[in-house]
Amino acid sequence: MAEYHLTGPLTDADVEKLNIGDMVYISGEAFTCRSRLQKYIFDEKNVLPFSTAGRNILIHNGPIVIKENGQWRLVSFMPTSSIRFEKWGAQSVDQWDLKMIVGKTTMGKETAQMMKEKKCVHVSPRSVSPNLWIDSIEVQDVYLYDELGRIEAAWFFKLHELGPFIVDIDTKGQNLFDRLDEQISENKDKALQELGIDPDFQFTKLY
């Protein structure tokens, strides 16, 4: 497993060298989104009010940002679960020309397929450590604040060695968590046997 320090905007070559299990630290310009923004763009057919060219790192996140003396101050940051955005995953990779999505959990098969086609990766945190991250993030700007509210708005961040994150979907379409599922499933069967429970135990059907 290798460690990489990448600076956005990311190129195909930057992400093609990454394999599941690698650790990355990220610098450069990124933006955030949650469900509301993706629904607003992809379902409600609004136009994204900014260009993602030169800003091809997306962070699934609803940060706590407050205004102090006319300046934005990031109070807390933690990537949120990407899996719940699977409905819009492939579209966001395709239409926003993303090279990296940062989010907790992972994404599904449709997004992974689009990531393979368009050369994009998904990376995931291995800790819940907002205080080790907020000093690596500069809040630059915000879009759709009035329309979507301060949590669901698109925040523009400048990242300075933000990480570490583990690559869980790479450009070959591999998913780290699919691999882990196999091991966990085997461990589960052993754990059930230890408890004297048949792994193929069938519940009495009540409804």
Add this chain to the structure above:
Amino acid sequence: MIKTEVYEQALFETVKRGATEISADVKEAFEAAIARESNPDAKKGLIATLNSMEMSAKRENPLCVDTGWPIFYFKVGNQCVLEGGFVELENAARRAVAKATELGYLRATMKHPLTGYDPGNNIGMNIPDFTYQFVDGDSIEISYAAKGGGSECFGGTRHRIVAFADGIAGIEKFVIDSFVASARAGAVCPPSVLGIGIGGTANVAANLAKEAACLRTVGSKHPDPMFAKIEEDLYKALNSLGVGILGAGGDTSVLAVNVEYAYTHIAGIACATSTNCMVARRASSRIDANGKVTIMRSPNWFGDR
């Protein structure tokens, strides 16, 4: 009579502490998990999380950006008298949550379930949530739990009626299947504090599971050996899965397994699970009849466990 300004200030301080300070028992569980972790990346992740949590207390910022559903538990003495009564207690709790949100200790996370409207203060229909328990005495104990979206939204909280024919094996199979599915890719933010409710109607089991996840002291055991054995067996079983911190592999998948029970109907055993995320945020305070406020180390919801 306990004055409004006294309990309102205590409510605010309890919310703030719950959002920004790691509980002593959770910290001990983290230290033990770090000591035994054999996966180097998982160990780094646990250390980073603990470091960040310790920094939150100093910086007075949230332990996690998702500050969760605001939930209050009140253990009230039968002779406890509050200025303005319990209606005012709940109003004061709402004001405390709104103030904590305005000051950035809580994120404005609560929204209308259909329109998505964000009131900006975490206050809305049936939110915050209030639960009461009545005991002898004239004091009131306040516990605040912040139940995160990860821990609640990805199948960590679920319910099944298990037939008597399936018994303990059915209960344990249900719990293990549920946990594996919900912890995939770290969805419920493991290592979890897993609460299990056995018996009662479905909602009673679900409430017991949530209270076991949020209010039991991490590391405590159920006093009844039958339930203590289920806790111990499931703790070992779940920690043998290799789920690890945020689901990317490791030795610690649960920080605790806490079981609570109620008598049930002869027709079946309601069984519910509730995972609390690794941060397991909560704080408790007691207010005596003379207005003296004491910070409590543990919620004392289930007595000394």
